[in-house]
Amino acid sequence: MQLSAAPYEERLTAPRSWWLISLLVGLAMALVLLPFGTLPLLGGLVGGTAVAAVAASAYGSPRIRVVGDLLIAGEARIPVAALGEAEVLDAEEARAWRTHRADVRAFMLLRAYIPTALRVEVVDPEDPTPYLYLSTREPGRLAEALESARAARG
Numbered sequence: 001m002q003l004s005a006a007p008y009e010e011r012l013t014a015p016r017s018w019w020l021i022s023l024l025v026g027l028a029m030a031l032v033l034l035p036f037g038t039l040p041l042l043g044g045l046v047g048g049t050a051v052a053a054v055a056a057s058a059y060g061s062p063r064i065r066v067v068g069d070l071l072i073a074g075e076a077r078i079p080v081a082a083l084g085e086a087e088v089l090d091a092e093e094a095r096a097w098r099t100h101r102a103d104v105r106a107f108m109l110l111r112a113y114i115p116t117a118l119r120v121e122v123v124d125p126e127d128p129t130p131y132l133y134l135s136t137r138e139p140g141r142l143a144e145a146l147e148s149a150r151a152a153r154g
Contacts, residue, residue, distance in 0.1 A: 094135075
């Protein structure tokens with residue numbers, strides 16, 4: 001497999017505020033366990049913070065990559081040949097495409113804390129998916145990487 005001329009990789013990490021919320025969840029657990037003593041209080045603080053941090057990390061773990069002639073978005077692997085036109089969506093357009101314009105058959109790698117996105121048509125006649133909606137902080141770069149991969153393919 002040949003690497004594309006403009007490889008792209010992005011991890012859809014959770015915002016920093018979610019890590020503060022993880023600490024607040026730990027503090028809340030500590031307060032709940034306060035009547036049972038110091039050791040349960042510390043256990044609640046550490047355990048609650050750890051569980052909330054793992055949840056935030058897992059939600060922010062999907063990656064979007066263009067590798068060779070493949071688009072890898074989360075668990076999906078889509079050949080670039082099966083993709084059509086890519087449309088860069090600003091915050092307002094992205095909101096519209098994930099709400100009232102959305103098609104239930106679309107593949108959506110959606111993270112509400114990322115305001116911009118890329119919408120890519122699926123042109124494979126055997127695939128019922130009309131388009132991909134990919135939350136991304138750099139939709140222009142992702143569109144360029146897809147175009148480069150398509151051009152490198154011939």
